[in-house]
Amino acid sequence: MPDEPTPSAHPGRPSTEGADTPRAPGAPDAADPAPVAAGAPGRGHARVRGGRGRLSRRAVLLALAGGGGAAATVALARGTAHAGPRAAPGASGSRADGLLARLTLDEKVGLLHGAPDPASLGQAGYVPGVPRLGIPPLRLADGPAGIRVRGTATALPAPVMLAAAFDPGLARAYGRVLGREGRALGQDVLLAPMVNLIRTPYAGRNFETFSEDPLLSADLVAELVRGVQAEGLVATVKHFALNNQERDRDSVDVRADDQTAHETELRGFEAAVAAGAGAVMAAYNKVGGVHAAESAALLTTVLRERWGFDGWVMSDWDAVHTTAGALTAGLDMEMPGGARYGAPLRDAVRAGRIPEAAVDRAVRRALAVRDRLGLLDQPPAARPARDAASGARLALRVATAGATLLRNEGAALPLTGPAARSIAVIGPTASVPFVSGGGSAHVVPDAAARPFDAIRARAGADATVAHAVGEDLFGRPLPPLVPAVDLDAVRVAAGATWSRTATLTTAEADEWTFLVHYSGTRPTVTLDGAELFPVRQGVAEFFAGGLLAAAPDGLAVRRVTLRLAAGDHTLAVTAPGGTDGQLFRLRAVSGADRAADVAEAVGHARVAAAVVLFAYEDATEGQDRTSLALPGNQRDLIEAVTAVNPRTTVVLNTSSAVTMEWLDRTAAVLQMYYPGQEGAAATTAVLFGDADPGGRLTQTFPAAEDRHPTAGDPRRYPGRDGIEEYSEGVHIGHRWYEKEGIAPLFPFGHGLSYASFAHEDLIAAPGEGGGVDVTFTVRNTGDRPGVDVPQIYLGASPDLAARGIDQPRSLLAGYRRLELAAGERRRVTVHLTARTLSSWSTAVGGFVLGTGRRALRVARSAADPGLRATVEVRSG
Structure with a gap:
């Protein structure tokens, strides 16, 4: 499997001039420039400085077949070329029709819903096959950041960290790792990528998706889909659509006007369709009063008629509410079972309430995709061997490329001289590596090193590197109980029930966190008669985070924080052994314990030349965040440590934006998100300057x-x-x-390098496909190689404004990731597509070109004034 990104055909792909540049460890290869703009050309063409460029038939075909998240306009939605294995034109449909003619009604229905897997590999779903016709079963695995099965797999950095690299070519390489590993681990369908925009910083699954920006998200999802399906695994883009929060996700009714939907949330899905995605997952939420899984407006009018999608649509798990309504709307498959598409569908067809042709249509769609990707071949193609080493290399590249340096006062980083030889490493995620977020995205890797160990090894044997936990995430043994009972390691035999009641005495009022670690059915624990760990509503019971939900030895963990008065408290525990027996322990952390942990950290920080403090925020599917502040005692910890050592770097392992009341006290802040299994190596490489921090924010803080x-x-x-x-309209992020x-605290696109860069000599010219080519020079003015990500922001069209069409004051229209050696200069051209120059017109029912004089700037972030120019865009 290739370790490097696969080049993609892309109309208007950026051109460069200049010598080859050295590549920092773990960084993408600069010799493989990635596409920078999404979108097939819209109506009309652009005129820049008197030149003209016409929308030729060849340009249209190139745009439809191209990379970079090509997202066809209404007029060009059909006939889209697809990447990945594909039969000759008509062959898939012919084979699907041939099989369909031989299937019984029961067999057809069986292909449209999930069922228990008789030989489960621990994946999310299973659809039985039809052995007599050689139709194999399908296994469907979760996998935004790795293949989630019972065993171990490559844990890639979270997609939000991949996005921070601003590199569609790297997204394709990421997809190829997912595709090959999914096939190697016995899977046929990947339930990824997620492309819903980051609309609110509270959303629990922000780490699973890419960006708040429609263009960037579209570019990345398209290339990731191409990478996955190039390896023969079906990619499932999700969650269609307007699914931007976990709170009330199965019931909330989202209202967005057509312009808002098409210009923001839908653009990434459209790009995935143009890239040939084999499947789409319908969301839980309602859209305009109708559940997304039963919305003909979404599943038929937009997805199939407007965009020309020819794959199949599956439900999110248990998201189907009616049989006829969903099938008629365009939902082809119910997952994970057949509550609506099993016996009820079969009986409705036999009774004449649903035409069998509707069933045939859904089956044909699913079979055609499977045939296109070689999943109906006889004999079946051999599955590849898992290439864990290649996956690990890609994981390191992505984690390094996405590492985002937010603050660096006084050149605190990279660590050099005394600061590299005397280090206090503080924080729980320095010793318990934070690999991935919680929920269906959580992956257990073969191995993941501790950041503390990696830092100590890099510093060398003659350096002093000490560690303090700072905040205890998993608890200490309880104080002595009366009568005496040890609750720190209780083994319960299979079939037995273990129960004890004891008294816990507290000397003074204090805040306590109680934790239960368990391997089987969660023990029942009451304190003064109140259940400490009650059953939580919905999927929140099962998804509790990627860090906090499991102890270092793998036991499941639940926790609760409450204030206890001084005096005696009755503690009662009942633990079932179940069929296999279980191990459990009950632990706690008091306010006094927290103070002791902070004091230990302060002691180490006071005597060290530099501090690296790891901070965390643990997000998961099924729950939104309740605050943007770091959880637990971390604010107090950071303030206490920075008070005694101002040369403190805070490394953030967070899912999304966080507030930083403590920011001014720090020397540096490095955003590492959920960095996957190679996070320790990537973090260490950036801290010591072995690699340049290559990431930029894909969401505003x-x-x-x-x-x-x-x-x-x-x-x-x-x-x-x-x-x-969605009353903010097109003004997202x-x-x-x-x-x-x-x-903002930090704007979209922000990120620092250890080098410095200048942008010069900006000009614009007519571009292929009716767009605009923006050409400028990037010069590394520093004394070391580094990464620059110049971004092109486009102003509003005065002509569209006169027609009453709302527009952003400026939008991201293109970008380019560059690696330049010290002193190197490079001439760069970034193509802005006509689609990017267009806005949705409700009156027209489609995109229209934004003509007139438009402002343009090449900037380092959305808030940077940048290098400015104007562009005259005309139609006809």
Whole structure:
């Protein structure tokens, strides 16, 4: 399997001039420039400085077949070329029709819903085959950041960290690792990628997706789909559509006008369709009063008629509510069982309430995709061997490329001189590696090194590197109980039930966190008669985070924090042994324990030349965050440590944006997200300057809880009376900050390098396919190689404004990731497609070109004034 990104055909692919540049360890190869803009050309063409470029038939075909998240406009939605294995034209349909003619009704219905797997590999879903016709079963695995099965797999960095690299070519390489590993681990369908936009910083699954920006998300999802399906695994783009929160996700009714939907959330899905995605997963939420899995407007009008999607649509798990409504709307497959598409569907067809032709249509779609990707071949193709070493190399590349340096005062990083030889490493995720987020995205790797060990090894044998936990995540043994009972390692035999009641005495009022670690059915624990760990509603019971949900030895963990008065408290524990027996332990952390942990950390920080403090935020499917601040005692820890050692670098292992009341006290802040199994190596390489921090923010970090697009308006988030309104319109993410004139903590696109760069000599010229070519020079003015990510922001069209079409003040129109040696200069051209120059017109029912004089800037972030120019765009 290739370790390097696969080049993609891309109309208007950026051209460069200049010598080859050295590549930092773990960074993408600069010799393989990636596409930078998404979108097939829209209507009309552009005129720049008197030149003209026409939308030729060849340009249209190139755009439809191209990379970079090509997303066809309404007029060009059909006939899209697809990447990956594919039969000759008509062959898939012919084979599917041939099989369909031989299937019984029971067999057809059986192909349209999930069932228990008689030989489960621990994957998310299973669809039985039809052995007599040589139709094999399908196994469907979760996998935004790795293949989630019972065994171990390559744990890649979270997609939000992949996105931070601003590198569609790297996204394709990421997809190829997922594709090959999925096939090697016995899977046929990948339930990824997720392309829903980061609309609110509270959303629990922000780490599973890419960006708040429609263009960047579209580019990346398209290339990831191509990579996955090039290896013969079906990619399932999800969650269609407008699924941007976990809170009330199965009931909230989302309201967005057509312009908002098409210009923001739908663009990534459209790009995935243009890239040939084999499957789409319908979301839980309602859209305009109708469940997404039963919305003909989404599944038929938009997805199939407007975009020309020819794959199959499956439900999210248990998201189907009616049989006829879902099938008629365009939902082809119910997962994970057959509550609606099993016996009820068969009986409805036999009774004449649903035409068998509707069943045939759904079966044909699924069979055609399977045939296109070689999943109906006889004999079946041999599955590849798992290449764990190649997966690990790619994981390291992505984690390094996505490492985002947010702050670096006084050149605190990289660590050199005394700061590299005397280090206090503080924080729980320095010793318990934070690999992946929680829920269906969680992957257990073959191995994951501890960051503390990697830092100590890099510093060398003559360095002093000490560690303090700073905050205890998994608890200490309980204080002595009366009568005496040891609850720190209790083994319960199979079939037995273990029970004890004892008294816990507290000397003073204090805040306590109680934790239960268990290997079987969770023990029942009451304190003064109240259950400490009650059953949580919905999937929150099963998904509790990627870090906090499991102890270092693998036992499941639940925790609760409460304030206890001084005195005696009755503790009662009952633990079932189940069929296999179990091990459990009950632990706690008191306020006094927390103070002791902070004091230990301060002691190490005071005597060290530099501090590296690891901070965390643990997000998961099924739950939204309740605060943007770091959880637990971390604020107190950071403030105490920075008070005694101002040369403190905070390394963030967080899912999304966090507020930083402590920011000014730090020397540096390095955002490492959920970095996968190679996070320790990538973090260490960046800290010591062995690699340049190559990431840029794909989401804006707000300055405070009340200063972001969904703050202060419950109609926007989490919804009022069950209805959520996307009333910000097209002004999502960084566009909102500019419109409202609100300064963020860190803007979209922000990220620092250890080098310095200058942007010069900006010009514009006619581009292929009716777009605009933006050409400029990038010069490394530093004394070391580094990564620069110049971004092109485009202003509004005065002509569209005159027609009453709302537009962002500026939008991301293109970008380019560059690696330059010290002193190197490179001439770069970035193509802005006509689609990017267009806006959705409700009156027309499609995209129209934004003509007139438009502002343009090449900048380092959405908030950077940058290098400016104007472009005259004309139609006809």
